[in-house]
Structure formats: C-alpha cells, structure tokens
Amino acid sequence: MPVTFRKSFWIFPGVRLNLGRNSRSFTFGFKGHGPHYTRSSTGRRTTSWDLPGPFGFRHSSRRKRT
Template sequence: MAVTFRRSIRILPGVRLNLNRRSWSFTLGKGKGPRHTFGSRGRRTTSMNLPGPFGYRRTTTSRSRRGGR
C-alpha cells in the first residue's frame, strides 16, 4: 500500500488550502453554489452540485504550465 500525504486547511469561511505531496490548490466557495479551485499546476476547476443525480464540472488547464512537446 502506497503512503500518501493530503491535507486540507480552512483559512477563512469558504476558503481552503489543499496540500499534497507534489502540489497545492485553493478552493473558494462552500455549501450551495459554485466552487472554484485554482491549482499550482495551472489547473482551474469550477464545480457545482445540482439537485438529484446531476452535477456540473468544468476544468481548464493553462497551456503555459502544461508539460507539452
């Protein structure tokens, strides 16, 4: 079994700092309504829980931080 490190720290109501072994991210928003996550690797995610089995998620990655060829 692999050893993992993951930590989520609440900075203010509705603001979290998420840490893991290789990167960090900030999450803005809480409970009802959209949540926006901004990662250290250039990834931005917007998500929202909708009633029933529905949900919304949109992820974008900045091209300047991508490890492309």
C-alpha cells in the same frame, strides 16, 4: 500500493487551502451545495457546482504555456 497525502484547511470563510504531495491549491466557495472555483499550483483551474443528490457539474482546464 501507492501512498497518498491530502489535507484541507479552512483559512477564511469561503476559502480553503488544499495540500497534496505534488501540489497546493486554493478553493473559493462555501460548504454545501453551490459553485466552487479552484486554482492549483500546477496550473489546473476547476469550476464545479454541486447540486442536491448525486448531481453536479465540473469543468477543468490547464494553464496554456507560452
């Protein structure tokens, strides 16, 4: 069984720092329902919108290399 690590810290109202074993990311958005925007150190960008109940929207993309 692999061992994982993930920890999140609220550093400012609406800004969360997420630490993992392989990457770091910042999430912009408030607790609860509504839009969130995440940028990862690996280049992943995620936009999500959590709705009441089991519904939500999530779109992820990678940074294109030149």
